[in-house]
Amino acid sequence: xxxxxxxxxxxxxxxxxxxxxxxxxxxxxxxxxxxxxxxxxxxxxxxxxxxxxxxxxxxxxxxxxxxxxxxxxxxxxxxx
Amino acid sequence: xxxxxxxxxxxxxxxxxxxxxxxxxxxxxxxxxxxxxxxxxxxxxxxxxxxxxxxxxxxxxxxxxxxxxxxxxxxxxxxx
Numbered sequence: 001x002x003x004x005x006x007x008x009x010x011x012x013x014x015x016x017x018x019x020x021x022x023x024x025x026x027x028x029x030x031x032x033x034x035x036x037x038x039x040x041x042x043x044x045x046x047x048x049x050x051x052x053x054x055x056x057x058x059x060x061x062x063x064x065x066x067x068x069x070x071x072x073x074x075x076x077x078x079x080x
Numbered sequence: 081x082x083x084x085x086x087x088x089x090x091x092x093x094x095x096x097x098x099x100x101x102x103x104x105x106x107x108x109x110x111x112x113x114x115x116x117x118x119x120x121x122x123x124x125x126x127x128x129x130x131x132x133x134x135x136x137x138x139x140x141x142x143x144x145x146x147x148x149x150x151x152x153x154x155x156x157x158x159x160x
Contacts, residue, residue, distance in 0.1 A: 006121055021122065024145055030137060032127030041086055041121035042101065047112030057110060065104055 001046045001054050002079040008039035013071045051078055081126045081134050082159040088119035093151045
């Protein structure tokens with residue numbers, strides 16, 4: 001089973017990477033870029049075939065390793 | 081208009097970050113993790129309201145700044 005995990009900074013948390021991209025785009029001549037936020041995207045291939053168990057496992061992975069839940073949100077999207 | 085851009089390593093390109101995550105998950109006791117690939121996820125807020133123009137602009141941004149098209153693929157998803 002394939003899972004897609006998005007990890008994004010919570011709104012209100014300063015995003016220096018996003019700011020740097022926004023600035024660079026402006027310098028390069030791309031006008032009208034109002035905001036840029038950069039997050040992480042992780043694809044995980046699991047052996048587990050039970051959706052509920054896979055979801056619970058992925059939740060634990062996000063909480064314990066993948067996301068810093070103090071400043072980041074995560075979203076899990078199970079394919080198949 | 082809001083755009084979501086996913087930047088992922090092309091298949092076949094070694095992903096040391098993904099490997100590190102996979103290894104760490106194994107050490108932490110999460111069994112059955114067969115593969116992990118890490119990519120980038122960028123949210124861009126544009127002033128542009130014309131979808132075609134926004135898409136063309138985002139394509140150029142990805143080609144020139146956001147993605148390294150030698151080793152990375154990108155996917156643009158326009159919301160609204």
